[in-house]
Amino acid sequence: MNDTAIDYARYDHIRPILWTGEVLELLDQRKLPFLVEHVHCRDSDEVAHAIHALAVRGAPAIGIAAAWGVVLAARAVEAADGEDAARKLEPALQRLNAARPTAVNLAWALARMRRALEGAGADWRAVLEREAQAISDEDLAANRHMGALGAGLITPGSGVLTHCNTGSLATAGFGTALGVIRAGMAQGRIGRVFAGETRPWLQGARLTVWELQQDGIDATLIADSAASHLMKTGAVQWVVVGADRICANGDTANKIGTYQLAIAARHHGVKFMVVAPSSTMDMDTADGAQIEIEQRDPGELFGIGGTRTVAEGIAAWNPVFDVTPGTLIDAIVTERGVIESPTLEKMRAAFG
């Protein structure tokens, strides 16, 4: 199947990031699914804050938002050419880069914006705006292509389990792992979709099943702790997840809980697929031990929906990503092709 055989009007209509030409409008993912509200960013520090506070989230989406953040930062800078602008914009780029540490797409997008300024003349602002738009457009195209590639791996009638939110909300549109699920549903390959809640922030419960509902795709929500039992019942043949950073050897950082899904999948003979664009590849990082894992406020574990559920005075540990060893991954799907059972050699052949 090629990418264009999918009814994108049905399967790709949610947009988390909108550049109006003046303002960056971010669909506020802290409020979904009950409130559809936007955060309006008018300078780069507002974008950095929105990324840190998870108003916009998901590895590709934070890279795209940061790129538009650079466009906003350019408003406050007078510079003769690209080189001059790069120097003056650097503090704003550093603040954007510091907003979240784990997803490499953030640093990748900022590096692209820096590179775009090299050799730019007096029209450097327009150069930046074109580059941010290109980053967004390329992400959407990559997702649609990966959807077709990943769905092609799935035997018709399969059940799939996904984790976190990897859909339109986490990208320029369509999604990575959720793009594969959308394509697999459109092709009639996927029989049933399960989504884990994804404690503590509930990306699965608040965002993923909502996104699928918008498309008319039935999904079944499970508690994260039900995953191994679900696999034991034989209801799922694939776990399909996204990624925040994939190292040179295939080790993959993704939402906390992904690693235990990979272990459980291997134990039960369930296949494990990671879907991510090349902007998520970090060939400069040898393996997962080198990845900085974001730690968030332990307070995120003390309640649900603003209601405290834990007694006062309890300690909590809140790492929000973990690393799945490449050896537990059956396929990494990228827009450049599929890497089965990733190794350093295979990753180098694909990504240099």
Ligand code: MRU
């Ligand atoms: O903390 P989040 O919600 O930004 O974490 C997101 C994830 O872990 C996603 O699985 C990953 O970014 C891939 S999104 C296409």
